[in-house]
Amino acid sequence: MNEADFIAALRKLPLHKSARGLEDDAAVLEVGSETLIITHDMLVEGRHFLPQQDMADVAWKLVATNLSDLAAKGAEPLGIVLGHMLGGDDERFVEGLDEVLTHYGVPLLGGDTVSGDAPRAFGLTAIGRASRTPVPSRAGAKIGDAIFVTGTLGAAMLGFEALRDGTGGDDTAYARPMARVMEGMDLAPLANAIMDVSDGLLLDAFRMAEASELTFAIDSTKVPVADPERREDALRWGDDYELLFTLPEGTLPPVPAACIGAVEPRGFAPLFLDGEPLVNAEGLGYLHE
Amino acid sequence: MNEADFIAALRKLPLHKSARGLEDDAAVLEVGSETLIITHDMLVEGRHFLPQQDMADVAWKLVATNLSDLAAKGAEPLGIVLGHMLGGDDERFVEGLDEVLTHYGVPLLGGDTVSGDAPRAFGLTAIGRASRTPVPSRAGAKIGDAIFVTGTLGAAMLGFEALRDGTGGDDTAYARPMARVMEGMDLAPLANAIMDVSDGLLLDAFRMAEASELTFAIDSTKVPVADPERREDALRWGDDYELLFTLPEGTLPPVPAACIGAVEPRGFAPLFLDGEPLVNAEGLGYLHE
The missing domain is CATH 3.30.1330.10 (PurM-like, N-terminal domain)
Incomplete structure (x- = not known):
């Protein structure tokens, strides 16, 4: 099976x-x-x-x-x-x-x-x-919400490559990922939807959009990445364990985070990246073995 | 390690x-x-x-x-x-x-x-x-308690042997052990000490005696066994998942169980079997790998 x-x-x-x-x-x-x-x-x-x-x-x-x-x-x-x-x-x-x-x-x-x-x-x-009930889930995003992500994506990818290739580069982000425990507790009373980005930002955003039965429109240039030349990879690589969340329009995030897009009524695809529809989860991130 | x-x-x-x-x-x-x-x-x-x-x-x-x-x-x-x-x-x-x-x-x-x-x-x-606090533990036995065990020991051993040797004998007791969930809840308000017999009656009784810092005196002939000719083995074989418990003297067990001995002040050994001291856990049951 x-x-x-x-x-x-x-x-x-x-x-x-x-x-x-x-x-x-x-x-x-x-x-x-x-x-x-x-x-x-x-x-x-x-x-x-x-x-x-x-x-x-x-x-x-x-x-x-x-x-x-x-x-x-x-x-x-x-x-x-x-x-x-x-x-x-x-x-x-x-x-x-x-x-x-x-x-x-x-x-x-x-x-x-x-x-x-x-x-x-x-x-x-x-x-x-x-710390709050009802417990936040990935399914709670609302139309008009702003989409945020904590931290910097792609750092775990660079760490993994340093480890795999024995370059001596810093592998801390891959070897010792940080769980955003305090941030999650601060977000719980405010966020409509939260999930952790374990399988890649695009794949997890796709899943959150599917679970919420809405469309997420993301601007790739707004996503903080560890290496701008590897932006495309960083959006698809997992293991960063940052938090992806949505807040009602106008609500300021209580933790450091970047606004990377907005939640829209369900359109042609669950996810739009820089205006392009992404209809299939394949290729968006790490699909579990 | x-x-x-x-x-x-x-x-x-x-x-x-x-x-x-x-x-x-x-x-x-x-x-x-x-x-x-x-x-x-x-x-x-x-x-x-x-x-x-x-x-x-x-x-x-x-x-x-x-x-x-x-x-x-x-x-x-x-x-x-x-x-x-x-x-x-x-x-x-x-x-x-x-x-x-x-x-x-x-x-x-x-x-x-x-x-x-x-x-x-x-x-x-x-x-x-x-279902009760303080939660029963293996360490609560008291001097004068009567020692009980539920069910019949050695059935899992016979089931294992049937499976291993392909005799076609009944392996249910080994393959589908029953957890004594209802019995545990019935015993919790009354028993001074409870543990499940997963590693063999003698070894688990030894551990309960050690944890309670007392001596358990067990009469092997009182222990219900699946095959009387294999009594010695049945006392040392695990996987039966019966409950071993102690009750204050005079308290009737609220579930079917056999009285197999009594709790005594700490003597020469944690366990006496038919009057013989057993000072060492080795050989009493299944020591985990």
């Missing part, structure tokens, strides 16, 4: 009413008067990280990608649960885990440790508490 | 105050007025299941083992989050998942789907709500 077929099959199971997590990046679980946000990401050797990568960076990324999913829901992280396959460089893994948990002030709750052979696989569940 | 070293290293990280989950089987997380129980188990091909096993059974076991950890905390399951590595027989995996979620009335919340090569690895997080 490919991923799409598998997810289609899962949709026939007993699902929680909030189980958009099958295609969205986090589940929303109401418990009494509390609203929890739950995310799970796996990293597999050879698919999501290279065997020669520093395992401290792998641990960092495993946590940061999950915290980024919480950030997109405006959630305060409460803790993480780790599924760890023992192997080489576990010391470095623990060091990286220590660094990322300390940086974000998030505690380890527990988990499971198993033996295994290469390729190794790790899983991580992050649990957060909604 | 071996598992013990890895867990020792994790203990130096930012830990949640309830992160006994590193050696206990579940984490306790207080959120506002709610108390959540969170478990995570991984299953790895070749370690925890055989490549030729029915993937529906693997999915069942992945869920049931986590629900068993919730049961030992007296928790009501709220949902599960799945980390799934795509591969052969995903149709059967989904069918087994459907069956176990329907059986327990537990919804799928979300998760992550990744591509991978053999050996496959799956992770599952189960989230439950405590």
Whole structure:
């Protein structure tokens, strides 16, 4: 089964009413008067990280990608649960885990440790508490909203290339992505829609437009990119973990962000880039394996 | 690193105050007025299941083992989050998942789907709500308590052997273990200590005695076993997922269970079996790889 077929099959199971997590990046679980946000990401050797990568960076990324999913829901992280396959460089893994948990002030709750052979696989569940209800989603954009993105795109791409090609260039943005946890909590009360840009700006904007059943018009020149000569690539490369969000017209963003376009009634395509319609998700970003 | 070293290293990280989950089987997380129980188990091909096993059974076991950890905390399951590595027989995996979620009335919340090569690895997080606080633990046994176990031990062993040897014998107890969810909730208000017997009765009783800093005296002839001729093996074999618990003297168990011994002041060894001291965990059950 490919991923799409598998997810289609899962949709026939007993699902929680909030189980958009099958295609969205986090589940929303109401418990009494509390609203929890739950995310799970796996990293597999050879698919999501290279065997020669520093395992401290792998641990960092495993946590940061999950915290980024919480950030997109405006959630305060409460803790993480780790599924760890023992192997080489576990010391470095623990060091990286220590660094990322300390940086974000998030505690380890527990988990499971198993033996295994290469390729190794790790899983991580992050649990957060909604800072606002209803919880922001990718589906809430409104006509007339302004579209924003935090940070600079393409930095992770340059970092990946430096690592892959052994140029000695700075690979921090790829190796140690930052989750926009505080920004997400600041945005939650104001934004109509939020998601994290994990698979490329254009692909994620396409998905947000589809989920909101509207059209996003984006001006590529407004997008802050790490290297202007690589602008086209930067719009399609993932792993930056910035936040893409929409605000009602006239609302100033409470966090540093660039306005890159506007939300329009549903037109010919979900996405217009510099006036050109993009009708298909193919080629817009990183489609998951 | 071996598992013990890895867990020792994790203990130096930012830990949640309830992160006994590193050696206990579940984490306790207080959120506002709610108390959540969170478990995570991984299953790895070749370690925890055989490549030729029915993937529906693997999915069942992945869920049931986590629900068993919730049961030992007296928790009501709220949902599960799945980390799934795509591969052969995903149709059967989904069918087994459907069956176990329907059986327990537990919804799928979300998760992550990744591509991978053999050996496959799956992770599952189960989230439950405590039905009683303080949450029962393995450390709460008191001097004078009676020791009980639910069900019949050794059935999973016989099922495993039938599967391994292709005898055509009934492998249900091994392939489709039952988590004692309702029993756990019934026991939570009464029991001083509860844990699930996943690694063998003697080993888990040894651990409960160690955690409670007392001595458990067990009469092996009182333990219900599937095959009396295999009693010695049945006491040491895991995978039955029955509940081991202690009740104050004179308290009748609210669920079907056999009284197998009594809790005594800490003596020469944590465990006495038919009057013989057992000072070492080695050989008592399944020590995790």
